[in-house]
Amino acid sequence: MINTILFDLDGTLLPYKWEDFEKEYFKKVVYKLKDILKPEETIKYLWESTMEMIINTDCQKTNKEVFMDKFTKLSQKDKDNLQNIFDDFYENEYKTLSAIFTPSEYVTDSIKILKEKGYTLVVATNPVFPESALLQRVNWAGLDDKDFILITSFERMHFCKPxxxxxxEILKIIDKNPHECMMIGNDVEEDIVAGKLGIKTFLVTDYMINKNNIKTDADYIGDYKDLNSFIRNLPIINNDNAAAK
Incomplete structure (x- = not known):
């Protein structure tokens, strides 16, 4: 029986198109690093370091370690100084990005219902951002980060989607079996791949991403309204499994 729901964050819990966020995000990061790197260097190094996380298969290194090692190597700057700059960025400038987001009432209501029914909740976002950034985005979605037993940040995780x-790794951390879980997301490749483990999947279509135009084999497909109806029809389970503790 399903007792745990994994949610993608960007384009799922937090409704928006990545392109809308990307432009403002890079503008602010570039400005933050302007004293030590040229704009084109910052963007290039960020993309290459992110890609390094995505292709990494070394289970001994967290995504953060992979990112910082690559960015330090590319920029030839002091790692501790870079880390301090990034930390300050997410503590300050990053917060101003909240203005571009509007929560979905269907999402907030769905989470409320799942909590009341006793489901364990996980934010299964691609872990290429620090926890501080993800906590803010969860809050921008109109949600309480404490309602989730795990938010997959780059400090904790060792692999990326897909x-x-x-x-x-998520299943190991939360001590769940695939048949106990459902993955809900908007990316055909990155989110629905969870089905290969036996995890049930729900593809949210409002901000659907299908970069390679592949045929989806999601167990369920629908928009935010459909998802809300689906969640309303889920059975009530033991409250001991509730995400909020």
């Missing part, structure tokens, strides 16, 4: 090992 690597199936990412989902295996």
């Amino acid at each position: 690597n199936i090992k990412y989902y295996e």
